[in-house]
Amino acid sequence: MTAPSFAMRVLHVVCRIPPGRAATYGDVAALAGSPRAARAVGTVMRTCRAEGVPCHRVVAAGGRLGGYGGRPAMKRALLAAEGIIVIGARIADWRRVRWPRGARC
Template sequence: MTKRLHKVESDFTARVIAVVRRIPPGRVATYGDVAAAAGRPRAWRAVGTIMRTCPAGGVPCHRVIAAAGRLGGYGGNLELKRALLRAEGLLVGAQRVRDFPARRWAPALRAKSRNTG
């Protein structure tokens, strides 16, 4: 357990991917939430970098959006991101997701909370 210090970066990346994979369809999470769930609430900046490279396949990186329900980016295929989110039942506006607070998936809140439904 002492060498963890050397694997944090690698672990963090894997952790982020694991969290993103846990995001259920029809739900979305912000970079901050994913980073916090990964163990680095201040690493949302890195989360974006990880999403961009997407080292692992089968990762719904399109479910990861910016704060305030903004889409953020999708490597130049932002249009695709909107389509994917809308395909999952999300209401995506011109600049941000509709009813974002309700669609927001909170991995850290799942301790004792209950979602809206």
């Protein structure tokens, strides 16, 4: 069995992120099977230009925006359109927005 590429697993996880929620690169990496590959997730996001992938729902640790091809305003707008409020470079109520966790426990 040829093991699926990291990019494929990452994209699969990102596609599972529901609207109005967001996950960190580290969380996506962990869900993809490599909890230490947060940076590699960023590489996948950068290389992936598929529109069916809500890459704007992937943020940095602590609810920070992280990067977006040098366009943080675009990411902020997309998140705001889903009800996610971004203050400065951070997401408001990050604890509630975070996925797959999200105000549980």
